[in-house]
Amino acid sequence: MARAASPRRRAAISVLAWIVALLIFFPILWTVLTSFKTEAEAVADPPSFVAFDWTLENYFVVQERSDYFRHFWNSVVISIGSTIIGLAIAVPAAWAMAFVPGKQTKNVLMWMLSTKMLPPVGVLVPIYLIFRDVGLLDTRVGLVIVLTLINLPIIVWMLYTYFREIPGDILEAARMDGANLRSEVLYVLLPMALPGIASTFLLNVILAWNEAFWTLNLTAANSAPLTAFIASYSSPEGLFYAKLSAASTMAIAPILILGWFSQKQLVRGLTFGAVK
Amino acid sequence: MGRITLDKVTKSFGEVQVIPPLDLTIEDGEFVVFVGPSGCGKSTLLRLIAGLEDVTSGEIRIDGRNATETPPARRGLAMVFQSYALYPHMSVRKNIAFPLRMAGLEKAEQDRRVVEAAKVLNLTDYLDRRPGQLSGGQRQRVAIGRAIVREPAAFLFDEPLSNLDAALRVGMRLEISELHERLKTTMIYVTHDQVEAMTMADKIVVLRAGNIEQVGSPLDLYHTPRNLFVAGFIGSPKMNLINGNAAKQHGASTIGVRPEHLRIVPEGGLWTGTVGVSEHLGSDTFLHVHDTGLADVITVRAEGEVGLRHGDTIHLTPREDKVHRFDEQGGRVA
Numbered sequence: 010m011a012r013a014a015s016p017r018r019r020a021a022i023s024v025l026a027w028i029v030a031l032l033i034f035f036p037i038l039w040t041v042l043t044s045f046k047t048e049a050e051a052v053a054d055p056p057s058f059v060a061f062d063w064t065l066e067n068y069f070v071v072q073e074r075s076d077y078f079r080h081f082w083n084s085v086v087i088s089i090g091s092t093i094i095g096l097a098i099a100v101p102a103a104w105a106m107a108f109v110p111g112k113q114t115k116n117v118l119m120w121m122l123s124t125k126m127l128p129p130v131g132v133l134v135p136i137y138l139i140f141r142d143v144g145l146l147d148t149r150v151g152l153v154i155v156l157t158l159i160n161l162p163i164i165v166w167m168l169y170t171y172f173r174e175i176p177g178d179i180l181e182a183a184r185m186d187g188a189n190l191r192s193e194v195l196y197v198l199l200p201m202a203l204p205g206i207a208s209t210f211l212l213n214v215i216l217a218w219n220e221a222f223w224t225l226n227l228t229a230a231n232s233a234p235l236t237a238f239i240a241s242y243s244s245p246e247g248l249f250y251a252k253l254s255a256a257s258t259m260a261i262a263p264i265l266i267l268g269w270f271s272q273k274q275l276v277r278g279l280t281f282g283a284v285k
Numbered sequence: 286m287g288r289i290t291l292d293k294v295t296k297s298f299g300e301v302q303v304i305p306p307l308d309l310t311i312e313d314g315e316f317v318v319f320v321g322p323s324g325c326g327k328s329t330l331l332r333l334i335a336g337l338e339d340v341t342s343g344e345i346r347i348d349g350r351n352a353t354e355t356p357p358a359r360r361g362l363a364m365v366f367q368s369y370a371l372y373p374h375m376s377v378r379k380n381i382a383f384p385l386r387m388a389g390l391e392k393a394e395q396d397r398r399v400v401e402a403a404k405v406l407n408l409t410d411y412l413d414r415r416p417g418q419l420s421g422g423q424r425q426r427v428a429i430g431r432a433i434v435r436e437p438a439a440f441l442f443d444e445p446l447s448n449l450d451a452a453l454r455v456g457m458r459l460e461i462s463e464l465h466e467r468l469k470t471t472m473i474y475v476t477h478d479q480v481e482a483m484t485m486a487d488k489i490v491v492l493r494a495g496n497i498e499q500v501g502s503p504l505d506l507y508h509t510p511r512n513l514f515v516a517g518f519i520g521s522p523k524m525n526l527i528n529g530n531a532a533k534q535h536g537a538s539t540i541g542v543r544p545e546h547l548r549i550v551p552e553g554g555l556w557t558g559t560v561g562v563s564e565h566l567g568s569d570t571f572l573h574v575h576d577t578g579l580a581d582v583i584t585v586r587a588e589g590e591v592g593l594r595h596g597d598t599i600h601l602t603p604r605e606d607k608v609h610r611f612d613e614q615g616g617r618v619a
Binding site for chain 1: 335337356357358359362363364366367368370371372373374383384387388431435441
């Protein structure tokens with residue numbers, strides 16, 4: 010039986026939803042607005058919402074002072090690189106756990122997830138020392154390795170969930186049709202799991218893009234991605250709110266746009282199998 | 286060629302042995318049906334032959350070659366699944382061509398065979414559709430098409446008609462029988478439906494708890510069931526099984542009389558009872574008779590229509606030459 014809501018009730022819920030959404034979105038909106046103000050207007054009391062002199066000056070200054078595109082490129086390489094490598098490792102792992110589970114499969118999955126509960130700072134020193142000794146500090150390769158390892162449990166878990174939804178019969182049919190393991194995975198499993206793989210890919214690119222702890226601690230100048238680029242504007246001296254906002258806006262814009270365009274895919278992927 | 290031999294094959298899942306040592310030979314070109322109640326191991330047996338499950342011990346030979354360790358892809362067998370197991374992301378054409386593509390056939394030869402199979406199976410108009418756009422019967426035909434294009438040594442069918450509605454099932458049953466007549470390839474067919482077994486098989490293998498209860502032609506099984514289990518399983522409506530004095534009079538622990546071998550007589554007769562529900566099929570009438578003192582219900586199959594109503598008294602006489610006699614262990618008494 011469908012539950013009927015009265016028009017008034019429905020309107021109230023709509024208003025509430027809008028308020029919540031605006032509350033959540035407000036900091037981002039404020040950052041974007043501030044990025045178009047002068048430094049003086051950015052700290053003005055009372056603050057003006059839209060009635061200020063709009064300027065692009067901050068953006069020019071930020072690009073002049075620190076090369077935005079280099080940081081942007083580092084972010085792209087690190088987030089996409091770590092996601093692709095993560096997927097390449099996770100596909101066979103998830104295949105094994107979904108289709109030939111052993112007695113310990115559930116435990117392995119739980120153990121993998123438990124590594125996400127470990128505070129990263131707990132392993133910062135050992136990893137820092139190892140990176141220093143093997144020369145991976147402030148390199149994109151080093152960051153790709155760390156981010157791959159950090160997000161691997163999530164990738165495996167997500168793929169495992171999607172693979173579990175694929176009927177074993179179909180893979181057996183492929184085997185009967187003469188497919189070896191490689192063909193079975195390549196021509197049957199992966200195309201069928203494509204929506205799931207796509208949303209795993211997107212989610213992990215976003216996670217890696219936004220990751221700040223490791224990228225800040227393991228980089229200096231060469232391989233610093235956009236997270237480090239933003240952080241470099243939160244200086245303890247001087248008034249840099251407008252420039253900080255401009256830097257933040259530039260840093261989050263690509264991923265925000267990506268997320269916006271792929272939201273359907275993301276939602277579908279994240280709720281995959283929840284409703285049949 | 287497709288002669289398949291199972292030699293002392295066993296299968297255990299952990300501690301549980303689902304197939305005790307089992308020997309069976311399936312001749313080239315035969316239509317063999319594995320039949321039995323659910324959980325009897327018939328599907329497991331088929332999957333062992335397919336190679337989708339590993340045997341625990343024993344040997345499987347295909348055309349004399351030991352195939353026990355051969356992966357399913359290289360056994361030269363084709364399988365049709367109950368769920369159809371079509372590739373949902375491929376068109377019908379690509380589904381049917383998939384085994385040919387895996388075998389590395391040339392594109393032109395792939396196309397030729399796909400078109401030929403589609404013609405045989407009335408799928409020509411659907412070649413560019415996706416499986417999701419087809420009806421159940423059409424999907425099953427695509428699954429069969431995928432099996433026939435590669436010209437396998439034998440076809441394995443795992444309850445292929447269970448997901449179809451009754452009318453379609455009868456039609457597909459005929460199509461598969463027709464296909465067997467035309468291809469003359471070995472077919473192994475698993476079902477729990479004894480009607481499918483009786484109508485399609487050259488040879489029926491009746492299974493219970495992984496054991497072969499009887500192997501024989503449909504009529505062998507119908508006329509001379511080797512034990513009580515086969516007697517009760519084969520035939521519709523089921524054979525009446527009677528214990529006690531009536532059986533002793535026939536020199537057996539249990540006797541079995543098929544509903545069609547009971548005659549309704551005006552009076553006298555060997556047994557007397559009260560008519561319960563009558564099922565009128567037009568060509569036949571099934572009468573369920575109570576209070577005979579023989580069993581809870583005795584089913585009688587009478588030709589045409591019968592003028593007996595609920596509560597009427599009925600007199601019955603079995604055809605003596607059609608009375609099956611079984612000993613205390615349930616084995617047939619010759």
